[in-house]
Amino acid sequence: MERTWRQFRFFPKQKCPDLSVENGLIHTLSSKEEEIFYTCDTGYKPFSGNWWDSVTCSKGSWSEEPQCIREEECGAFPSVHHGKLKKTKQIFHDGETTAFECDPGFIPTKRFIKCVSGTWETPVCEAHMHCGVPPKVENALITSKPEEFYGDGSSVTYVCRSSFLMNGKRTVFCHSGTWEQAPTCKEVMCVAKLTVNMRSDRYPGPEVSVRPGHTITLSCVGKELKLQGHSKITCLSNGEWNVPFPKCEG
Structure with missing residues (x-):
């Protein structure tokens, strides 16, 4: 039985350069050579703000x-619930400030946080009064892209499907977390109420309802009656007839 030998390439583990920290102490655990722990001398602290910290080696x-900074200085920014601060290696001195941002739907209680005696003020993002998804309207759509949050005072505009009429305001606003009453879209129909001595082609019955664009032909029943007006009437997009409704008179 022949054996097939394959070549394997072994890559030596990449070692990180030696580290030192000014105004501090470094310690490496023999079981964790890829992680180094450090603390700082009296009057100093790690950049993170903790009294000790660690760094890891990778590739x-x-x-x-x-990095060790003075106790009265501020380094790494605090975490922000529902917000963010840009990461930086900059050291801030006592009394200096920096701005932060809140996620959509939240607002900051104040726009800046201050470094106070080596500690950052706590950034707070509060839920902003906002509305959720605008009410769905049958046979309509909204003329703007969907948003996750709609701030107080924002608005959306509805349009109805062709051959539907809107009842209510086209544009509705978000007020104190609630949307204004949304409009409705009702299908446009022209209604012809026929008298007992009148009839229409193709549409039996005393009442005829047709959509915009449709034309009906009317006539009178009885030789002694004549149609006063147009015999053909067409339904318009607003639900009205294009001409006055005719009458049967003797």
Whole structure:
């Protein structure tokens, strides 16, 4: 039985460069050579704001450079629930400020946070009064892209399907978390109420309802009666006839 030998390439593990930290102490656990822990001398603290921190080695690079800053300075920004602060390596001195942003649907209680004696003020994003998805209207659509949140005072505009008439306001606003009354879209129909001595072609019965664009032909029953007006009438897009409705008179 012949053996087939395959060649395998082994890549040596990439080692990270040696580290040192000014005004601090570094320690490596023998069981965790890829992770280094450090703390800072009296009067200093890690950039993260904790009293100790760690960095990890991956593919020959450290996750970050260990850094000790003065106790009265501010380093890494605090986390923001429903918001964000841009990451930076900048050191802020006592009294300095930075701006932060809130996620859509939330507003900051104040636009800036301040570094106070080495500690950042807590950034707060509160739920902003907003509306959810606008009410669905049958046979209609909204003339703007859907949004996740609609802030107080925002608006949307509805349009009805062709041959439907809108009842109510086309544009509705969000007020205090509630949408105004949405419009309705009703199908446009022209109605012809026939007298006992009048009839229409193709549409039996005393009442004829047709959609816009349709034409009906009317005539009178009885030789002594004559149609006064147009015998052919057409339904318009607004639900009205194109000419005055005729009458049968003797």
